[in-house]
Amino acid sequence: MTNLPDRPGTPGTPMPSEMRASDGDRERVAQVLRDAAGDGRLTLEELDERLDAVYAAKTYAELEPITRDLPAGGTRPHPAPLATGAPDYRPAVDAPSWRIGIAIMGAFRRTGVWNVPGRFTAFAFWGGGKIDLREARFEEAEVRIRAWALMGGIDIVAPEDVAVHVKGIGIMGGFDDGASGPGTPGAPRVVVSGLAFWGGVNVKRKARRQDKRLRKQQLKERGELKERGEKD
Numbered sequence: 474m475t476n477l478p479d480r481p482g483t484p485g486t487p488m489p490s491e492m493r494a495s496d497g498d499r500e501r502v503a504q505v506l507r508d509a510a511g512d513g514r515l516t517l518e519e520l521d522e523r524l525d526a527v528y529a530a531k532t533y534a535e536l537e538p539i540t541r542d543l544p545a546g547g548t549r550p551h552p553a554p555l556a557t558g559a560p561d562y563r564p565a566v567d568a569p570s571w572r573i574g575i576a577i578m579g580a581f582r583r584t585g586v587w588n589v590p591g592r593f594t595a596f597a598f599w600g601g602g603k604i605d606l607r608e609a610r611f612e613e614a615e616v617r618i619r620a621w622a623l624m625g626g627i628d629i630v631a632p633e634d635v636a637v638h639v640k641g642i643g644i645m646g647g648f649d650d651g652a653s654g655p656g657t658p659g660a661p662r663v664v665v666s667g668l669a670f671w672g673g674v675n676v677k678r679k680a681r682r683q684d685k686r687l688r689k690q691q692l693k694e695r696g697e698l699k700e701r702g703e704k705d
Contacts, residue, residue, distance in 0.1 A: 492533055502527050502536050509543045512615075560634065560681070562611045562661055564588045570612070576600030576625060586610065593618045597625030597672065605630045607681045611661045618665045622646065622672035629665060629676045636662040639676050647673040 503524055510520040523539050530536045564570075570588035574581040576597040584605040591613035595602050604618065607630060620627045620641060631637050636656035641648035646669035653676075656662070665676050 494530055494533055494536055498533070498536065499527050499530065502530075502540055505540050505543060509540075514543060560632070560660075564610045564612050568610060574602045574604065576602045576627075584608070588612055589616050591616060595620045595627050595629075595667075596623075597621070597627050598623045599625055601626045601628070603628045603630070606635065606663065607632045607679060613661075615662045615664065618663065618667075620665060620667035620669075620674045622667075622669040622674050624671045626673045626675070629663075629674070631663050631676070631678050632681050633678050634660045636660065637665070637676065637678065638662070639665045641665060641667045641669065641674055643669045643673070645671050647675070649673070649675045649677070652676040652678050 506515065506520055506523050506527065509515045510517065515523070526539050527536065530539070565586055565588060568586045568588050570590060571583055572590050572593055574583055574593070574595045578599045580600055581595075581597075581602045582605075584603060586608045587610070589606065589609045589611050593604070593616065595604060595618060602625075604627070606616075618629060620629065631652060634657040637652045637654060639648070639650035639653045641650075648667070648669045665674070667674060
């Protein structure tokens, strides 16, 4: 009979770290590693080494060090408001959340207030799609959009304060990277990848509606101040 290590004060009860790990526990840790490799946090060689360690682990104590240097749960922290009056990027409780948009001889639209996941896939075949992020809320600090346009088109609209990185490929089509550039410190980051074949993926920046209204109001106030100055 095997003697189990005792927890202080509770004879015969193993410590939590000494409990045997289940197949589900190992799979959860393996998924964290795969997500980290997809984000560029681990090389393929490091991923293979750590996966070997995961599937060889028998206890929680053996699993815990494998992801110690990675974000908890394999996700990035949720974005937060930049300052008072700045856009609130955090997920909205009552807003819909979509992870995919498909247009096959038709169209899809993801606009208005909606929760954007860390990964979003868009596919258009003889159709078109629009992904508008100006009023969107972000579940993670970085969003990866994979856009595939085959004899179709996908438009992606990002607000001006968000960092954008476009790295898709166009074959007999266009994958516009003109919107690539930094954003406001603390704002989310949007990475767009994929393929446009006999089609197009157009990524652009536009101001939010409230930002446009604020600018108009500021211009109006400046005009009024200028008029007052000239009268004085």
